[in-house]
Amino acid sequence: MSASPATQTRELTHLQRLEAESIHIMREVAAEFRNPVMLYSIGKDSSVMLHLAKKAFYPSPPPFPLLHVDTTWKFREMIAFRDQAAKDARMDLIVHTNQEGVRDGVTPFTHGSSAYTNIMKTDALKEALTKYRFDAAFGGARRDEEKSRAKERIFSFRTENHGWDPKNQRPELWNVYNARVRKGESIRAFPLSNWTELDIWQYILKEAIPIVPLYFAAKRPVVERDGMLIMVDDERLPLAPGETPEMRLIRFRTLGCYPLTAAMESPAATLPEIVHEMLIARTSERSGRLIDHDEAGSMEKKKREGYF
Amino acid sequence: MDAFDPAAFAEYLSRQERKDLLRFLTCGSVDDGKSTLIGRLLYDTKLLFEDQLATLQKDSAKHGTVGEDIDFALLVDGLEAEREQGITIDVAYRFFATEKRKFIVADTPGHEQYTRNMATGASNADLAIILIDARKGVLTQTRRHSYIASLLGIKNVVLAINKIDLVGYSKDVFEKILADYNSFADELAFDNIQPIPMSARFGDNVTQRGENLSWYDGPTLLEHLESVDIRGDEIDRPLRMPVQWVNRPNLDFRGYSGTIASGTVSVGEEIVVAGSGRSSTVKSIVTYDGERDRAIAGEAVTVTLADEIDISRGDLLCDANQRAEVADQFSAHLIWMHDEALVPGRNYLFKIGSKTVSGSVTEIKYNVDVNSFQHLAAKKVALNEVSVVNLSFREPIAFDPYGDNPATGGFIVIDRLSNLTVGAGMIDFALRRAANIHWQAVDLDKHRRGEAMGQRPAAIWFTGLSGAGKSTVANLVEKRLFALGKHTYLLDGDNIRHGLNRDLGFTEADRVENIRRVGETARLFVDAGVIVLCSFISPFRSERQMARDLLEPGEFVEVFVDTPLHVAEKRDPKGLYKKARAGRIKNFTGIDSPYEQPERAEITLAGGMAAPEDLADQVIEYLRDHGYI
Structure with a gap:
């Protein structure tokens, strides 16, 4: 929060409480684990998480690296933003791509969104965690995003195969977290568990946290498919016969792989306008992600298999 | 606020920021309607998005238990096993806000076998809504959950006498259940019990007054949640700051990072390390946003001290005049959370604040019958049982009784082999009086x-x-x-x-x-x-x-x-x-x-x-x- 002299303050605001809770979680992880890492997805939640990490350990830089699982299909602006953000935070950045998937030519178009996500995101993530022997990984997931996330602990235990057993989670009382794992096992730590989407935006606004420009409205080339606006970020997006990209004033509520992330038409070009727009929105943010649409339990299934 | 108006928006944001937060849980027996109640709250406070409603309607047709209507329970029961079985297994967290407050709801399972998950939800709650099915009245789970809520220090309770529509909106039924509840609630440590007759399914007395309940003149559930006083007195208690992490970016800076559990800390103030008895004065309070003169309970800060004294993770910084006690043997309440019963004498890990010590239960004094609250002689503590035990730790730790300060008196028990969290406990008092003598900042002589x-x-x-x-x-x-x-x-x-x-x-x-x-x-x-x-x-x-x-x-x-x-x-x-x-x-x-x-x-x-x-x-x-x- 701002350096307001808290001389007479007796109560913390909602955002101050959330901030303190997240910092507490991050410090616990840094202190208890041998080799933690922060999953950095470049989205707004990751931006908030990174900002909180800077606060948690200041004046030290956060004592762990950032890990980005690069599917090779991220928006170009995301990649540029990522490299700058890691540099600003004085943190090492590990970029991992499932090379086997690349060799096998796995793309959202050839393998379908579900298999693609599985191979290029979930498998790649598991591969990276195993390769670097991380025993804890921060994720920016929030409980308000989705029903199975709403059930997840802040310190969420993962087996050697990175699997989640939702029916058998460790009890978690107060802010006392059980960080004990055996070799090969790990903990996914979720410092933003109790934040809502509105909290995230308010905090970005209040703290002036940099976010990828794709969140702001601009004229961008898009094609419309099944009612979803897909941005043509590079020449790899296969166009159907007769399909021509058109420039529309769009922005993104959520960022992922560009062929799988739907844009929304919006004139909101500033943070206050975005937050304002969000407040009157009538669809939840994950609806912009094509991968969640299959069925209600799809996120839980992916999480059991090791997805964040 | 359809069109963007910067001034109105700024005013809106500042209103948002002033809202405080109430964390509560819903508990009670299976099928008392906990999940339905939360679904109703989300629906009535218009916190559901259109796509969520669409998914809900689809799911209601597939798994729903209320015919044509929307089954609100499906909103919160997020795991496939829960949806298939129609029960809640683990605690789910939901978020909503009104003009007055923000809320985090923990919807906890009613089944006895998932009591540990109920305790998980209760440990961070300011208030408990205890649901009772008006047709069934007070059940064992009602008492169990009331007892555990009380044990964990929850002071505010809403007694939601639900499904009142199914007993003809009867005032007599309501009053009889209330009298039943009060007959045992006297033994619990609640400050405030608000009984409300309601129908979560039809929305009576949830956010709106029920026409059928004209005999009831108390607040609706939402009115009560919006107005109940939950201000803690942590800030007025003595300073306690467990050191989580020693911050050493270079040789010139040595800071101690942690969350202030209670009290305040100010530059120039004398603090003492409870365990070693060493004292110093606060040189600076460092944050990313600049140095501070003072920080209060709940804030996560880094302090530097005027003297170089030995402090590491697990140490507790205290008000020099009101130190925490230091001891290695305790009497404590314990909730057991594992299928394998507690074994007295067996070595477990105990994590209290940022400190982890090994130790064992030296004696089971008695188990508590959650139905009658009677003390039962016991040789073991099985899953979901509550017990009063003596503990012995391998080394002395700084603590406060849980009733004085949950942050320095609550601990989890970890099995050394499986690493599972097998129990949670609350220190009542130290067993040895000698342990009350504070360690002084001099070598032992x-x-x-x-x-x-x-x-x-x-x-x-x-x-x-x-x-x-x-x-x-x-x-x-x-x-x-x-x-x-x-x-x-x-x-x-x-x-x-x-x-x-x-x-x-x-x-x-x-x-x-x-x-x-x-x-x-x-x-x-x-x-x-x-x-x-x-x-x-x-x-x-x-x-x-x-x-x-x-x-x-x-x-x-x-x-x-x-x-x-x-x-x-x-x-x-x-x-x-x-x-x-x-x-x-x-x-x-x-x-x-x-x-x-x-x-x-x-x-x-x-x-x-x-x-x-x-x-x-x-x-x-x-x-x-x-x-x-």
């Missing part, structure tokens, strides 16, 4: 040790002729000191000559060496905090002076047992005088070797004139008058 034993250590040096009665009196004195609870030891010719000094004869050199060794031994005992009684003829002033000089002033109490030679010789308990007179022992004190009488003995006892008991009394009196005991 004879004064500390003596203090811990309730005495001033000293060497009580009995000198006098052979047969003067030194050992008899010394023995009596020791027995009396022991009876007073003092820590003593007796050194005399018998136990020294046969061991430590068995290489020594009776030449003058050997006799000097004998006393030197005894003096050194006595000094070690004094250093250990003990009152050591030394009974030696020690005929030469210079030897006795040598022993005296080994100790600090006041630590050497010379007792001259002044028994005339003829009395001693007449007693001759070991026949030594006879042998000496016969010339069979050389250099025997009083016969062919002098006894140099003390000139300034602290105590002179008229041996042979009074009974040994009276002489012992004189010594005890002296020790008492001079503050040794």
Whole structure:
């Protein structure tokens, strides 16, 4: 929060409480684990998480690296933003791509969104965690995003195969977290568990946290498919016969792989306008992600298999 | 606010920021309608997005249990197994806000087998909504959940008497259930119980008043949630800040990072490390947003201190005038959370704040019957049982009773082999009073040790002729000191000559060496905090002076047992005088070797004139008058 002299303050605001809770979680992880890492997805939640990490350990830089699982299909602006953000935070950045998937030519178009996500995101993530022997990984997931996330602990235990057993989670009382794992096992730590989407935006606004420009409205080339606006970020997006990209004033509520992330038409070009727009929105943010649409339990299934 | 208006928006944001947060849980038995109630709250406060509603409608048709209507429970039961079985397995967190407050709801499972998940949800809640099915009334789970909520320190309860539509909106039923509940709730530590008749399914008294419940004039659930006073008094309690992480970016900066559990911390204020007793003053409070003069309970900060003292993760920074207690044995309440029962004596890990220690349950005092709250004799604590136990930790920890400060009195129990969280506990009090003595910021020395034993250590040096009665009196004195609870030891010719000094004869050199060794031994005992009684003829002033000089002033109490030679010789308990007179022992004190009488003995006892008991009394009196005991 701002350096307001808290001389007479007796109560913390909602955002101050959330901030303190997240910092507490991050410090616990840094202190208890041998080799933690922060999953950095470049989205707004990751931006908030990174900002909180800077606060948690200041004046030290956060004592762990950032890990980005690069599917090779991220928006170009995301990649540029990522490299700058890691540099600003004085943190090492590990970029991992499932090379086997690349060799096998796995793309959202050839393998379908579900298999693609599985191979290029979930498998790649598991591969990276195993390769670097991380025993804890921060994720920016929030409980308000989705029903199975709403059930997840802040310190969420993962087996050697990175699997989640939702029916058998460790009890978690107060802010006392059980960080004990055996070799090969790990903990996914979720410092933003109790934040809502509105909290995230308010905090970005209040703290002036940099976010990828794709969140702001601009004229961008898009094609419309099944009612979803897909941005043509590079020449790899296969166009159907007769399909021509058109420039529309769009922005993104959520960022992922560009062929799988739907844009929304919006004139909101500033943070206050975005937050304002969000407040009157009538669809939840994950609806912009094509991968969640299959069925209600799809996120839980992916999480059991090791997805964040 | 359809069109964007910067001024109105700024005003909106500032309103948002001023809202406080209420965390509550819903609990109660299976099928009392917990999930339905939360779904209703989300729906009525318009917190559902259109796509969520669409998914909900699709799911209601597939799994729903309420026919054509939307099954609100499906909103919160997020796991596939839950949706298939129609039950809640684990706690789900939901978020909503009104114009007045923000809310985080923990929807907790009703089944007994998932009690640990209910406790998980309750541990961070300010308020508990306990649901009761009006048709069923108070059930075992109602009592269990009430008990656990109370145990975890929840003070505010809403008694939601639900499904009132199914009993004809009957006031009598409501009042009977309320009376039932109150009959046992008196034994719990709630400050405020708000009973509300409601129908979560139809929305009566959830956010809107029910027409069918005109006899009820209390608040609706939402009105109560929006207005109930949940302000904690953490800020008014003494400073407690568990150190989570030592912040050392370079050699010039050493900060201690942690969340302030209670109280406030200000620059210039004296703090003390509870465990070591070392103190210092706060030099700065460092945050990413700049240095601060003061920080309050709930904030996560980094402090630097004026002095370089040894502090590491797990230490507790405290208000210098109101320190946490330090102890290694406790009485505590324990909720067991694992299929394998608690094994007394088995080694577990206990994590309290940022400190993890190993220890064990030394005794199960009793288990609590969650239905009757009666105490049951028990040899084990099984899954979901609540027990009162004695704990012993491998090392002392700083703590407060849970009732005073949950952050420094609550702990989890971890199985060392499986690493699972197998229990959670709340410290009630330390078992050993001695543990209440705070460690001081000095190295452990004879004064500390003596203090811990309730005495001033000293060497009580009995000198006098052979047969003067030194050992008899010394023995009596020791027995009396022991009876007073003092820590003593007796050194005399018998136990020294046969061991430590068995290489020594009776030449003058050997006799000097004998006393030197005894003096050194006595000094070690004094250093250990003990009152050591030394009974030696020690005929030469210079030897006795040598022993005296080994100790600090006041630590050497010379007792001259002044028994005339003829009395001693007449007693001759070991026949030594006879042998000496016969010339069979050389250099025997009083016969062919002098006894140099003390000139300034602290105590002179008229041996042979009074009974040994009276002489012992004189010594005890002296020790008492001079503050040794």
